[in-house]
Amino acid sequence: MELRRPTYLADWTSALSREKFTNFVGATLFLYFACLAPVVAFGGAMQVATGGQLGIIETILSRGVCGMLYAALAGQPMTFIGPTGLTLTFTTALYAFVAPRGIPFLPMYTWVGLWTSGFLLIASCTGVANLIRYCTRFTEDVFNAFLGTTYLHSATTAMWSRLVAATAAAAAGARHAASASSSALLSLVFGLLTFTACESSRAFASSRYFSRRVRSLVADFGPALAVGCVSLLSTSTFSAMLAEVPRLAVPATTSLGRPLLVPLWSLPLSYRLLAALPAAFLAVLFFLDQNITVRTVNSADNKLIRRATYHLDLLVLALLTGLTSLCGLPWMCSATVDSINHIRSLTSTGPPPAAATGVSANGPPPPPATNSSRRPRALASLISDASAPLPPLISTRLREAFEAADKDKTGKVTPEEVVNLLKSMSKEQYTRPMSNEQAATMASEAFQNTGLSSLGLDEFAAWFIAAGLDDDPDRASTEVVAPPAPLAPPPVDAAASADVDTVLETRLSGFTVHALVLSTLPFASSLSVVPIAVVNGVFLYLGKKVMTGNQFLLRVRALAVPLPANLRADDPAERSILVLGRKVTAIFTSVQFACLATLWALKLTPGLGMVFPAAIGVLMFIRVQVLPRLFTYRQMGIIDTPIWSIRADKLKDPAPRMP
Numbered sequence: 001m002e003l004r005r006p007t008y009l010a011d012w013t014s015a016l017s018r019e020k021f022t023n024f025v026g027a028t029l030f031l032y033f034a035c036l037a038p039v040v041a042f043g044g045a046m047q048v049a050t051g052g053q054l055g056i057i058e059t060i061l062s063r064g065v066c067g068m069l070y071a072a073l074a075g076q077p078m079t080f081i082g083p084t085g086l087t088l089t090f091t092t093a094l095y096a097f098v099a100p101r102g103i104p105f106l107p108m109y110t111w112v113g114l115w116t117s118g119f120l121l122i123a124s125c126t127g128v129a130n131l132i133r134y135c136t137r138f139t140e141d142v143f144n145a146f147l148g149t150t151y152l153h154s155a156t157t158a159m160w161s162r163l164v165a166a167t168a169a170a171a172a173g174a175r176h177a178a179s180a181s182s183s184a185l186l187s188l189v190f191g192l193l194t195f196t197a198c199e200s201s202r203a204f205a206s207s208r209y210f211s212r213r214v215r216s217l218v219a220d221f222g223p224a225l226a227v228g229c230v231s232l233l234s235t236s237t238f239s240a241m242l243a244e245v246p247r248l249a250v251p252a253t254t255s256l257g258r259p260l261l262v263p264l265w266s267l268p269l270s271y272r273l274l275a276a277l278p279a280a281f282l283a284v285l286f287f288l289d290q291n292i293t294v295r296t297v298n299s300a301d302n303k304l305i306r307r308a309t310y311h312l313d314l315l316v317l318a319l320l321t322g323l324t325s326l327c328g329l330p331w332m333c334s335a336t337v338d339s340i341n342h343i344r345s346l347t348s349t350g351p352p353p354a355a356a357t358g359v360s361a362n363g364p365p366p367p368p369a370t371n372s373s374r375r376p377r378a379l380a381s382l383i384s385d386a387s388a389p390l391p392p393l394i395s396t397r398l399r400e401a402f403e404a405a406d407k408d409k410t411g412k413v414t415p416e417e418v419v420n421l422l423k424s425m426s427k428e429q430y431t432r433p434m435s436n437e438q439a440a441t442m443a444s445e446a447f448q449n450t451g452l453s454s455l456g457l458d459e460f461a462a463w464f465i466a467a468g469l470d471d472d473p474d475r476a477s478t479e480v481v482a483p484p485a486p487l488a489p490p491p492v493d494a495a496a497s498a499d500v501d502t503v504l505e506t507r508l509s510g511f512t513v514h515a516l517v518l519s520t521l522p523f524a525s526s527l528s529v530v531p532i533a534v535v536n537g538v539f540l541y542l543g544k545k546v547m548t549g550n551q552f553l554l555r556v557r558a559l560a561v562p563l564p565a566n567l568r569a570d571d572p573a574e575r576s577i578l579v580l581g582r583k584v585t586a587i588f589t590s591v592q593f594a595c596l597a598t599l600w601a602l603k604l605t606p607g608l609g610m611v612f613p614a615a616i617g618v619l620m621f622i623r624v625q626v627l628p629r630l631f632t633y634r635q636m637g638i639i640d641t642p643i644w645s646i647r648a649d650k651l652k653d654p655a656p657r658m659p
Helices: 007-014 021-047 055-071 084-098 106-127 128-134 137-171 177-206 212-234 236-242 269-274 278-297 310-327 336-344 380-388 396-405 417-425 435-451 457-466 509-520 521-529 532-547 552-556 572-580 582-604 613-631 633-639
Strands: 348-349 499-503
Touching: 007 021, 007 509, 021 084, 021 336, 021 532, 055 509, 055 521, 084 106, 084 137, 084 278, 084 613, 106 128, 106 236, 106 269, 106 278, 128 137, 128 278, 128 310, 128 613, 137 177, 137 278, 137 435, 137 532, 137 552, 137 613, 177 236, 177 532, 212 278, 212 396, 212 521, 212 532, 212 613, 236 336, 236 499, 269 278, 278 310, 278 613, 396 417, 396 457, 499 509, 509 521, 509 532, 509 613, 521 532, 552 572, 552 582, 582 613, 582 633, 613 633
Parallel strands: none
Antiparallel strands: 348 499
16 A cells, blocks of 8 residues: 555546546547446346346446446556456356255355455455466466356357257247247347457457558447447347347346345354355455456556555455445456456557667667567577577677686686576576576576587677576667577567557546446446347457467467478467477476366366366466476476566566565
8 A cells, every 4th residue: 555655646637637638538438338348248147147136237336336446446546347257157156056055145145255355355464465476377378268268158158058949949849939949040140240240340450441540449449339239230120020039137227126235144154154165265266366467467568657566456356345245246356358458548659669660860770679679588499599600799798797607718608607607696687587596407408408518709698688688778789689599589560560658557547437337327227128149249259359369279279280380480379389399388288278177177067166266276386386397497488487576576577566
């Protein structure tokens, strides 16, 4: 809390400046429509999953109130909270557990939420959020793959079940078989049409038609417009002639139809205590979902200036979980997709640098980009890079490092001398994303793989920079940078992409967006025009969007490419196959696939649907204790991200900074 107090007032007023206000208004309108579509989708799905005890009205109320409170109180205002697919899965499993046993759902739901709130409060006050440093890309990819496949499974199951029911009715010769079949087919068409419209609007942003502003507007408002247009199409005369499709069951009034506070004490004492068991699993789910999302928001790629406050964010989430539980409202947690959209919509980009065209208004073109734009490089091909003829890459720091390693003054450094140098280096002296022991081990392995006995000054300098051991942004402008290795990604075309300038870090956008969502409540009855098939189409779109860029899934596809010559070195997933070989990459990917399959087995097994969050927590244990026994430091450094230090705020390392 102390970390955010000095900037708290600026968090509200920064969006009101003349330069930022236009960006704030545009982002707020876009985010309102972007958040409204998932609220309708999750509200409709939750209404079906809980027998109508939680629905669209409750979801709108919960997201609006919790979103405003989170924007006002949390340490990281760029994070959005909302309903998530995994929370919906857990709620569905909880209802499936209590309904057959005659246990009242809402009181049990409340006690599970209160226990969860207590567990999260303890975690936020004891520094447990520091454990998120063990969550690397291995865990994130499996987690996001599970989240994305959950969306896809929910949508496809709903559409397939209607087709199966219609087929069964036709086989039985039911009187309504024809209308049921027409309704099922029309619902399938509406669902796929919604998915296609959402996906096309997103892809339109990178097309070559119209101006950039028009393309951006279409991409920003596309999902909400797709829901509205397909819903209107379903009410047309032509659609009515074909069949009638099921629609969202939204109450005509905004009343909950019950007291706001759930009667806690109507639940027997034994069930109140029993609620602590599923609450422990839900707390694990919230802890991971919250911190993975916040860590994504705090990524160095987003260039946020203000400090991260993981513990404070977890504390606010705990309080909101308790509040929603007492009122019998859907739980809210950090929404990864909405949070990323929030950052992107408030990001200002500058023009391409002058170096892109090779012309400078103030003289000769600036020097090529330093290694900081491509750090950290894998050590698989570093020594082989150095073995090729390279131009001199000499700076004062590099000369000092070479002289420190070359104890016998022979002008060559041996593997032992390089290893000793790495072991003696401090992180404050040379920035790198690995420990001394890891760097020394990987350097030794790299020498062994190439058979080199020594390195000259030029070779040492090229290897030193390529390894990410010299990432000084103030390197001399006369320095010549080595060309990329054969397996290195090609240099980024600066003319095709603008550099990120600044991100407007404000609480006002999140507060306003969720206030607009809450203001939709009086008009919620009009949402009854939305077909359930449209909701399924939105889930298909969200599932594909979550899985986009997932290196685990991309590697699964790349492993099916038979010839190495057909793999692309500029793709991180395919590059790992080129560097490490197909066998090592396949083993690592198989471990991830086994973890994903285990999560699904737990989710689909009756009675174990609430246990799968604990398995997500085990992923970090597997990363820390199991994978290092199967793969070397070098292999893990290439195919996964490092475990960053909680003291990273004292380094130049771009890892997230813990409070």
